[in-house]
Amino acid sequence: MNWSDFYLVCFLLGFGLSALAFLVGSIHLHLPNLGIHDGIHVGHADGAGLHGAELPWFNFGTVAGFLAWFGGTGYLLSHYYNVWAVAALGISTLSGLGGASVVFWFIAKVLLKREAALDPADYEMVGVLGRLSIPIRTGGTGELVYSQEGTRRVAGARSEDGAAIPKGAEVVVTRYDKGIAYVRQWDDLMNELERKN
Secondary structure (H helix, E strand, C coil), X not given: CCXXXXXXXXXXXXXXXHHHHHHHHHCCCCCCCCCCCCXXXXXXXXXXXXXXXXXXXXXXXXXXXXXXXXXXXXXXXXXXXXXXXXHHHHHHHHHHHHHHHHHHHHHHHHHCCCCCCCCHHHHCCCCCEEEEEECECCCCXXXXXEEECCEEEEEEEEECCCCCECCCCEEEEEEEECCEEEEXXXXXXXXXXXXXX
């Protein structure tokens, strides 16, 4: 095996891994971790806020990018231009590092731009304000429409005290159990609070 064959194998391996990553990502197939850091380690959230997302330099995308650029450049230099082997190796290594840097920059600045740690408190149902799109009959179940994290959502709803609540009524979730929101009318809750004060 000569240098141009070595570079060609590196290029084909890097290109093949890139194609595999693209296909696996497009069909949402999860492969086992093979020791290469292929995930995103998102920092924890606390009272001071999110500490930030950390993407390791040595990950599947950057390894594939390095191999493809290293192998492609080395193959061209050694096979077509007959560059001295040590110079071809140095130039190919720099090219591979440049390709890996481009891949890392793209992942970090474009794909992960909006990544953040999920906070369970953002999805807490108790205290959510919404409207009934289907009325709640006495002892029955209706449908609650509400907005959470910028998304319109729907949940089954029952009256907390078993009373009927008409369609379009503004309600507050007081309890959430097994996918059912137990609600009270907003007006009733506000009237009760005013009487206590």
